[in-house]
Amino acid sequence: MQVSSMKFKATAHVKLHDARLQENLAKLKPKFVNARRNSLSEVDDFEATRAAGKAIRDRALDNLDVWLEIFERNAAARGATVLFAENPADVNALVLEIAARHAVRKIVKVKSMVSEESALDHAIEAAGLQVVETDLGEYILQINDYEAPSHIVGPVLHKSKDEVADLFAKAHGTPRKTGVEELCREARQVLRQHYLTADMGVSGGNFFVAETGSVVLVTNEGNATLSTTLPKVHVAISGIEKIVPTLEDVATLMRLLPRSATGQSISNYVDIYTGPKGEGEHHGAEHMYFIVVDSGRTGILGSEVREALRCIRCGACMNHCPVYQNVGGHSYGWVYPGPIGSILTPMYVGLEQAQELPAASTLCNQCGVVCPVMIPLPDLQRKLREQAFSRGLRPWYERAALKAWSFVALRPGLYALATRIGVRVMKLVAGRDGRIHRLPIGAGWTDGRDLAAPAGRTFRELYRARGAR
Amino acid sequence: MxxxxxxxxxxxxxxxxxxxxxxxxxxxxxxxxxxxxxxxxxRAQGPRPRIDGDLTERFVLRAGHMASTVERLADRSAVPQAVARYLDALQLPPALAAQQSRAGVCWPEFAALDWAGAGLAIEARPTQGDDRLGITGCYCAIAETGTLVVLSGPDTPTATTLLPDTHIAVLAPDRIVAGMEDAFALIRRERGAVPRAINMISGPSRTGDIEQTIVLGAHGPFRVHILLVG
Known part of the structure; x- marks a missing residue:
C-alpha cells in the first residue's frame, strides 16, 4: 500500500470539512464506545483480565524465537506447511507460488491487515488470477477500485449506504437497491457463488497457537469460516508477533478482543484451524499453509516501542481517540490508523515517511486506558517524537524554536523575565474580551478557535504575592 | 528478494x-x-467470570443475547415435529419467503428420525450450498457466551452449520460447559488432539459494515435455532 502519512495535516483538514464522513464518525461513540463499556461488566474483573492479556502477549514476545519454533513444529506435525516471509514482497511471492502449485485460479480472501501491508490483492491480479474480498466492507472497497480502508474493524466506516448502493448497481449491473438489508442480501448472493467456486482461501490470523499449531480466525459475518472450509487450499497469513502459547490463552484474549472491538461478549464465529482435512471429511481444505511474516516486526521487537507488538487489532484505541473521531482513518495514510497506527506506520515504513503521525495526538491517554493489552500508546508516541527530533527530521523552525525555548528554560532568571514580558504583551494584544483571535506564528491554533489570554501576571508572580500575604 | x-x-x-x-x-x-x-x-487459566446457578439457564440467556433462539424438548424423537413447528412459525418478509422451505439436510446421526412424519424432506448428506435448512448436532456448548462448539469430522460436515439459510442445532444439556477453557479441556480429554476445525458459533451470521447497521444473514445463516434435548 502506498504511504501518504506525511500528508496527514492536509488530508485531516479536508476530512474535517467532509460532512458525510463527520456524520458517520459521529456514530462511533454511541455504537462502539458505549457498547464496549456496557460489555465490560460481564467480565467480573476486566482490569485483571487486561493484565492477564498483557502477560500472555509479553510471554510470547519475550521468547518469540522459542514460541515460533514450537508453533512450527506442531503445525508441521499436523500436516500444514509453515513458511516465513521476511518482507512484504516475500508474502506476495509465497502466495503466488502456492497458488501455482495447486493450479489455483480464483482466491477468496478474508480481511487481513498484514496482506494490506504488501498489497497482496494487486499482486494476485497482476499474476492473472482472480481474488475476491469476502468481508462485506473489504468487498465494497475492492469494487471501488481498491479504496483504502479507514478502520481496522469497520473498513467502510466512512461510507454511506447511498454510496454503497451506487457501487453495487454499477459493479453488479443490478437495479439500484436502497435499504441496508437489501444491499447485504445482494452482496450475499454475489459472494456465495465465489465461495463455492474458489480454489483457495487466504485468511489472516488473529492468533497462531503454539501448543496446537493452529490459527484462530474471528469474524461476525462467517466469511472466514466459508473461505477456509470450502476451497481446497487454505493459506493463513499473520505476523510473527501473533503467536500465543496455549488455547487457554486464546480463551482469555477472547474475553478482551470482541468486547474491545465491537462491544460484543463474543464474536459470532470463532474458528480454530489445525492442519488439512482428515480422511472421510467432506468439508475443509486439503492443503494448509501458514505464512509467518516479519516485514519490520523484528525491528519493533528490538526497539523502545516493542510494547506495540502486543496489539490484538481490536480498534478500541481509534474508536476512543479524539483525533481519529474527528479526522477518520484515511488521514493516517497507510494500513493502520489511529493511535496504534501512529506507532506501527513509522516503524514499518520509516519515521521519515510518517513522523506526522506520533505528533497527531493530544497525549490524552484515552487509547492507553482502553487498550485491552495495556499498550502505553502516548508513551510510545512521545518516544517516536523524541526520535524524530534527535534524528533531525523536524522542520528547521520547530528545532530552532525548541532550542530557543530550552535555552531560556534552563536559565530561571531569563525565563522569569521572558514570561513577565510575554504575558503582558499577550494581555495587551487580546484587548477588551481577553481573547486572542489571531496569533501570527500560531495560526494553526487560532484558525479554529480563540486563545484565552493570560491575566497579565505570571504564575510565579502570583505565587510570590500569595506567599507574602 | x-x-x-x-x-x-x-x-x-x-x-x-x-x-x-x-x-x-x-x-x-x-x-x-x-x-x-x-x-x-x-495450562494456566486467566481470570474467569463467575457463573452462578445452572449452566443451562445461563446458556439459554446468553444464546438469546447473541440472537439464537432455544426450545427445550423431552427427547430426540420430538425433534422433527419441533423443526416443523419452528419453520411454520417463522414470519418472513416476502423477499425471504423461500427460506421457509420444509426441505433440507442433516448430519448422519439424525438420519433415522421420522422427518417425513412431520411433513419435512430432510436428506442425511453434507450440504452442497443451495440447501435452505441445515440440521446438525454439536460437540458441546459454552454457557458463558451462549456458544455452540462444532468439531470437524467425517460425520459432522461443518459447512452444514453455515451454508443453509436456517441452522437448527440439537444440543444435550449435559454437554453445556461453563467457559471456553472447559470446552478445550473436554476436547483434550475425549479426543486427545484438536480436530481440523473447531467452529465456535454464537448466533446467526451478521454484519455491521454498512452505516454500522446490524444485518443478520451476512454470508451464513439468517437464524440459529437450538433444540435442547433431554
Missing amino acids: ATPLTDPRAARDAVLARVRSALKLTGDRGAARAAAEAYLAA
Missing part, C-alpha cells in the same frame, strides 16, 4: 536470527525451551 517455496529454510533462519538479535538473546536457548514446555504443560 522473494524466497522460493522450494527452499524455505533461508527465510525461516533469517527471521529467527533477527528475532534473537532483536531480543539480545545469544547462546543456548535450552532453558527458554524448557520454560515454554513447562508453561504449555501447566
Whole structure:
C-alpha cells in the first residue's frame, strides 16, 4: 500500500470539512464506545483480565524465537506447511507460488491487515488470477477500485449506504437497491457463488497457537469460516508477533478482543484451524499453509516501542481517540490508523515517511486506558517524537524554536523575565474580551478557535504575592 | 528478494536470527525451551467470570443475547415435529419467503428420525450450498457466551452449520460447559488432539459494515435455532 502519512495535516483538514464522513464518525461513540463499556461488566474483573492479556502477549514476545519454533513444529506435525516471509514482497511471492502449485485460479480472501501491508490483492491480479474480498466492507472497497480502508474493524466506516448502493448497481449491473438489508442480501448472493467456486482461501490470523499449531480466525459475518472450509487450499497469513502459547490463552484474549472491538461478549464465529482435512471429511481444505511474516516486526521487537507488538487489532484505541473521531482513518495514510497506527506506520515504513503521525495526538491517554493489552500508546508516541527530533527530521523552525525555548528554560532568571514580558504583551494584544483571535506564528491554533489570554501576571508572580500575604 | 517455496529454510533462519538479535538473546536457548514446555504443560487459566446457578439457564440467556433462539424438548424423537413447528412459525418478509422451505439436510446421526412424519424432506448428506435448512448436532456448548462448539469430522460436515439459510442445532444439556477453557479441556480429554476445525458459533451470521447497521444473514445463516434435548 502506498504511504501518504506525511500528508496527514492536509488530508485531516479536508476530512474535517467532509460532512458525510463527520456524520458517520459521529456514530462511533454511541455504537462502539458505549457498547464496549456496557460489555465490560460481564467480565467480573476486566482490569485483571487486561493484565492477564498483557502477560500472555509479553510471554510470547519475550521468547518469540522459542514460541515460533514450537508453533512450527506442531503445525508441521499436523500436516500444514509453515513458511516465513521476511518482507512484504516475500508474502506476495509465497502466495503466488502456492497458488501455482495447486493450479489455483480464483482466491477468496478474508480481511487481513498484514496482506494490506504488501498489497497482496494487486499482486494476485497482476499474476492473472482472480481474488475476491469476502468481508462485506473489504468487498465494497475492492469494487471501488481498491479504496483504502479507514478502520481496522469497520473498513467502510466512512461510507454511506447511498454510496454503497451506487457501487453495487454499477459493479453488479443490478437495479439500484436502497435499504441496508437489501444491499447485504445482494452482496450475499454475489459472494456465495465465489465461495463455492474458489480454489483457495487466504485468511489472516488473529492468533497462531503454539501448543496446537493452529490459527484462530474471528469474524461476525462467517466469511472466514466459508473461505477456509470450502476451497481446497487454505493459506493463513499473520505476523510473527501473533503467536500465543496455549488455547487457554486464546480463551482469555477472547474475553478482551470482541468486547474491545465491537462491544460484543463474543464474536459470532470463532474458528480454530489445525492442519488439512482428515480422511472421510467432506468439508475443509486439503492443503494448509501458514505464512509467518516479519516485514519490520523484528525491528519493533528490538526497539523502545516493542510494547506495540502486543496489539490484538481490536480498534478500541481509534474508536476512543479524539483525533481519529474527528479526522477518520484515511488521514493516517497507510494500513493502520489511529493511535496504534501512529506507532506501527513509522516503524514499518520509516519515521521519515510518517513522523506526522506520533505528533497527531493530544497525549490524552484515552487509547492507553482502553487498550485491552495495556499498550502505553502516548508513551510510545512521545518516544517516536523524541526520535524524530534527535534524528533531525523536524522542520528547521520547530528545532530552532525548541532550542530557543530550552535555552531560556534552563536559565530561571531569563525565563522569569521572558514570561513577565510575554504575558503582558499577550494581555495587551487580546484587548477588551481577553481573547486572542489571531496569533501570527500560531495560526494553526487560532484558525479554529480563540486563545484565552493570560491575566497579565505570571504564575510565579502570583505565587510570590500569595506567599507574602 | 522473494524466497522460493522450494527452499524455505533461508527465510525461516533469517527471521529467527533477527528475532534473537532483536531480543539480545545469544547462546543456548535450552532453558527458554524448557520454560515454554513447562508453561504449555501447566495450562494456566486467566481470570474467569463467575457463573452462578445452572449452566443451562445461563446458556439459554446468553444464546438469546447473541440472537439464537432455544426450545427445550423431552427427547430426540420430538425433534422433527419441533423443526416443523419452528419453520411454520417463522414470519418472513416476502423477499425471504423461500427460506421457509420444509426441505433440507442433516448430519448422519439424525438420519433415522421420522422427518417425513412431520411433513419435512430432510436428506442425511453434507450440504452442497443451495440447501435452505441445515440440521446438525454439536460437540458441546459454552454457557458463558451462549456458544455452540462444532468439531470437524467425517460425520459432522461443518459447512452444514453455515451454508443453509436456517441452522437448527440439537444440543444435550449435559454437554453445556461453563467457559471456553472447559470446552478445550473436554476436547483434550475425549479426543486427545484438536480436530481440523473447531467452529465456535454464537448466533446467526451478521454484519455491521454498512452505516454500522446490524444485518443478520451476512454470508451464513439468517437464524440459529437450538433444540435442547433431554
